Amino acid sequence: xxxxxxxxxxxxxxxxxxxxxxxxxxxxxxxxxxxxxxxxxxxxxxxxxxxxxxxxxxxxxxxxxxxxxxxxxxxxxxxxxxxxxxxxxxxxxxxxxxxxxxxxxxxxxxxxxxxxxxxxxxxxxxxxxxxxxxxxxxxxxxxxxxxxxxxxxxxxxxxxxxxxxxxxxxxxxxxxxxxxxxxxxxxxxxxxxxxxxxxxxxxxxxxxxxxxxxxxxxxxxxxxxxxxxxxxxxxxxxxxxxxxxxxxxxxxxxxxxxxxxxxxxxxxxxxxxxxxxxxxxxxxxxxxxxxxxxxxxxxxxxxxxxxxxxxxxxxxxxxxxxxxxxxxxxxxxxxxxxxxxxxxxxxxxxxxxxxxxxxxxxxxxxxxxxxxxxxxxxxxxxxxxxxxxxxxxxxxxxxxxxxxxxxxxxxxxxxxxxxxxxxxxxxxxxxxxxxxxxxxxxxxxxxxxxxxxxxxxxxxxxxxxxxxxxxxxxxx
Amino acid sequence: xxxxxxxxxxxxxxxxxxxxxxxxxxxxxxxxxxxxxxxxxxxxxxxxxxxxxxxxxxxxxxxxxxxxxxxxxxxxxxxxxxxxxxxxxxxxxxxxxxxxxxxxxxxxx
Numbered sequence: 001x002x003x004x005x006x007x008x009x010x011x012x013x014x015x016x017x018x019x020x021x022x023x024x025x026x027x028x029x030x031x032x033x034x035x036x037x038x039x040x041x042x043x044x045x046x047x048x049x050x051x052x053x054x055x056x057x058x059x060x061x062x063x064x065x066x067x068x069x070x071x072x073x074x075x076x077x078x079x080x081x082x083x084x085x086x087x088x089x090x091x092x093x094x095x096x097x098x099x100x101x102x103x104x105x106x107x108x109x110x111x112x113x114x115x116x117x118x119x120x121x122x123x124x125x126x127x128x129x130x131x132x133x134x135x136x137x138x139x140x141x142x143x144x145x146x147x148x149x150x151x152x153x154x155x156x157x158x159x160x161x162x163x164x165x166x167x168x169x170x171x172x173x174x175x176x177x178x179x180x181x182x183x184x185x186x187x188x189x190x191x192x193x194x195x196x197x198x199x200x201x202x203x204x205x206x207x208x209x210x211x212x213x214x215x216x217x218x219x220x221x222x223x224x225x226x227x228x229x230x231x232x233x234x235x236x237x238x239x240x241x242x243x244x245x246x247x248x249x250x251x252x253x254x255x256x257x258x259x260x261x262x263x264x265x266x267x268x269x270x271x272x273x274x275x276x277x278x279x280x281x282x283x284x285x286x287x288x289x290x291x292x293x294x295x296x297x298x299x300x301x302x303x304x305x306x307x308x309x310x311x312x313x314x315x316x317x318x319x320x321x322x323x324x325x326x327x328x329x330x331x332x333x334x335x336x337x338x339x340x341x342x343x344x345x346x347x348x349x350x351x352x353x354x355x356x357x358x359x360x361x362x363x364x365x366x367x368x369x370x371x372x373x374x375x376x377x378x379x380x381x382x383x384x385x386x387x388x389x390x391x392x393x394x395x396x397x398x399x400x401x402x403x404x405x406x407x408x409x410x411x412x413x414x415x416x417x418x419x420x421x422x423x424x425x426x427x428x429x430x431x432x433x434x435x436x437x438x439x440x441x442x443x444x445x446x447x448x449x450x451x452x453x454x455x456x457x458x459x460x461x462x463x464x465x466x467x468x469x470x471x472x473x474x475x476x
Numbered sequence: 477x478x479x480x481x482x483x484x485x486x487x488x489x490x491x492x493x494x495x496x497x498x499x500x501x502x503x504x505x506x507x508x509x510x511x512x513x514x515x516x517x518x519x520x521x522x523x524x525x526x527x528x529x530x531x532x533x534x535x536x537x538x539x540x541x542x543x544x545x546x547x548x549x550x551x552x553x554x555x556x557x558x559x560x561x562x563x564x565x566x567x568x569x570x571x572x573x574x575x576x577x578x579x580x581x582x583x584x585x
Contacts, residue, residue, distance in 0.1 A: 059522055069525050071551050075503040076521045114521075129522030132487040138526055 008034055008046040014084060016111065016143075017201040019058040026056040030118075039082035039113045054115040055127040056081075060142055062109035077126075078114040085110050109146070140202055147198035154191035158184050484566050486517050487527055492536065492555065492563040499540055501550035502528070528553060536562050 002009040014022075026036055026044075033050035057078065061069060070080060116127060130136045162184050484492070490509040494500060500508065506519045519527070531537045536559030540552045555563070 068551060072502045072525045073521045075550055076506060078521055125518035128520045131518050131520040131523045132485050134485050135523040135526040
């Protein structure tokens, strides 16, 4: 607060949902001799005049005939002190003032601050704006509409995040999964808070709770920062770096255009464009991130981005030739040091193998795995291939540690209904899965809206290109 | 079957009634309504703007060229033919209500 003998400035953000509480505050200050001269988004300005007392009214309108509106208020004795443009649903959704725009087009909504000199001889009804049930009801609807839309927007964003999370690869990088989870929680929270503000604005008496408001601010900053980081991270991972510059470029361009219209826009058309950009730009950017990472998947040069195969990052592969009557009952994977055992139990009959491999295409099954003794995720995959000498079951597993695929030596045993099956164990020479490959591909999937089946198809193409399979003798 | 018109609120009714006498501006309407209602019906600015806007959308009143100069050049409103009909319908409805009440309470059956 700044104060001299004749002037006073109160730094107090305008919170629409407390508009009735603000009227009471202004009237109390007026009785103390401080008369409102201007209401800005972040502050109130007063001048000293103890010889008069005012009654105040704050009114919200959108899509109105402003000239006729102000004429009627003036005729009925109200003096316009200030007005604040309002960007509509986006502002209401957050309800946090960042999107108040001094030049907003009236169609986007505007808050008006009126005052009328207080005369004790006049009836109290002279200081009311809405005096019948219809206009009171219309005012409530106007106020509530934006908040209802805002809550719907947050609910939709929350569903989008949930949808995205469900369709991500189960073994996606854990940090991004957490980010998606946090997105869902935060957007749901914002949805409830918007509804809460709708409740406040529709119910009297309103009571200001500034601490709560500050918490909402912090939350909003976290949401927008988190979304931006996730978008940029996804763009960077999807494109080996360069998409991030495109995304950033679009963001900066949107910001410049927005600022230009906000600061320079004088005509109703330009102000309208600015108001629309406020909520259109983030959505376009958001969608662009998804679409962009989708298209880039095919363009990467696998031979350059995949790491060389070494003894350290080589996964275990096992080739098993099945005879007609074999049914696999269980596969166990064991590593000698540190000791851990992972057991994946499943059954495949010969009939299933024939059905799966009839088109001479491999099929694959990726199942989310458990943890080893050190708490690392264990990933396990297998697929079938029709070789020259029959069906080959191809098995691969890896351990995920610190978000990276650490491929380790292990001993694999396949138990069939005939006992221990004969198998070929080639830890180094016949590798398809490179550690870095698995890492990169799965991260990409975390930012997109399609199923992991599609992703794995693409992954397989990339891997086949980089590391051609060389089967052991007798299995080709 | 013809759709029955919604009853008018007191404010809407008095605004139409007031304009039945001739065109008037916002302040004049407010003062006249206060007088006609014996000081019982105040029309606030928000109500006045909303009501005149709604009545214009319905085509019951319309803006007309203001008379006078300078500050006196206030926006004037006048009743249309449709508005006159709506007012008479409402009056008939109210008369019917009053007659029904008289019949029961006043014992005129």
